[in-house]
Amino acid sequence: MEDILQQKFLEAYDTYNDDIFRFCIVKVRNRDIALDITQDTFTKTWEYLSAGKEIDNMRAFLYQVARNAIIDWSRKKKSESLDALTETGLEFGSDDEVKQTENSIDAKQAAKLIDDLPDKYRDILYFRYVEDLSVQEIADITGERENTVSVRVHRGVKLIEELFNKKQS
């Protein structure tokens, strides 16, 4: 019984580790902290499972835990600006990072774009378009109403597009 649960949870880790890490690094903009929070997210989730509680949607649950961990982290430490971090050598991609082509946005730009959005759009847009979560799942994670999520997704896309075009010109 224990072993099966452990096995399943490790499988969940193998499936979602990058997703959670990506979410963390876009939000905290520091590779080490993102790694810490990722590990923390999985440990906390295990403790929850291990207490005999059930999780319906593992992916959404992990995001929710990660999101809370990030909120805790940012309360502790006033977030530094992306530029300041870049100067101290922030690396988004790992060693096996895909080389960018001319017609693509690089990861740093993309993260900055997401980062420039007003708070209320940032996570929602990220979940919807980067991670393909359903509106229902996003509503569960953020605690917003589905309706609100839909509207913000819609508005957020327009916003990010305008932001992007502004930066291009």
Added chain:
Amino acid sequence: MNFSEQKLKEALKTIRMSQDERTAIRSALHRHMTAYTKPIKSPFAQHAHRFILRPMQAIAIMLVVLVSSGTGLSYAASEALPGDPLYGFKIGITEEIKTITMKDDTRANYEVTRAAKRLEETAQLALTGRLDHNAEAVIREQLTKHTEKAKKFAQKASIAKPETPATVASDINSELSAHSQVLTEIKEIKQINGELSGILETTKKTIAIAVQDEEDALEVLAANNEQSEVTLDRITEQRKELKNKLTTLENLVNTPIENIESALIDIATDLETITIGDEMILEEEISETPTLPISELQEVTLDKKIEQINTDKEDVREEDVLIEEVIINNDQETLEDPILIEEVNVDIALIHELSDDSYKLETEEEYAEASAKLQEAIKRINNMLSLIKLKEKYSAVLEEELIITPETQEIKPVIDEVMEVESALEEISTEAMMNELEKREI
């Protein structure tokens, strides 16, 4: 290069952990999992607990499980009568085991059946002449126990099925009445008195209680129904009212307050060049005291005018009630309507125009025109304010209702509507923000 969500996604998807990092966290996690593993609750945990507490019962249960397939101990026990060696086993274990998986309402019915069974046993004993003092005591005790338990579980079940207490009480009445009739006949035929009379007495008492219980339960049920009808009526009424307000709200939302506010900020920005930081503070102040753009020369004359406008503004506030009526008379168009959005833009344009003209204001006439326009804008702001207040008030009422009664499920769609309007408001305000942003860029 054009923007697309796909590109954004592709870019972000390149962010990954390195193999080393991934493995490091995985092994840390694995260590933690092994160290931090609490026993997981098994669905059988509760029964396991019983085994520990009552070993004798545990053995009995195991015996029952072993022989339950046919002619074994539990079968023999099920036929046992008071005074038989297995009778205690029958009522204490065989019958009790069956109750483990029962839901409350099933359990209540089962207890009624058990009470009836006790009377059946009485009849068997009486007919074979084995009804002694001990048997009487056991049966009387069990009879009371079973009916009390039936009542208790019916009460528990009433949360999900409110009618259960009434039906169970009625069942007790009919079951026991039938059996007591048979027993009375046996008593006459067999000429038995004493023990049988005692049991019959207990039965009659139980029936009397059941009759009373049924009446009470029916009363409670009726009261509840009435209560929910009243609640439903009230909710329906509120819903109607709310829907009216919502319609009017939707129709009137054609001038979002944020647009006007930002336009007013523009006016102020033009008047005295302010930093974006100042704007935040100004945004709060501006809604309180809209200032007019004025040239230095006209300052003294225009000051008086501004006073006039402020007085007018107060008047408008006092007319909030009237505005509400106006609102209610308005109808038909919806928020999504592009024409409405267009109208909003025209409004904004007007205010912008006003702010541009302000530098050239030279005559009283020109000023009067500008002030009229501004007054119009203020009026709209006040309209919006009262609408928003209205909406808040009603959604608060609804939230409260939701907690009080389960019937409020009914108003959920209406609340959703309120939320929709809210979201739409938000959308429009964002639109205004974007317009602002664009303008500033230009």
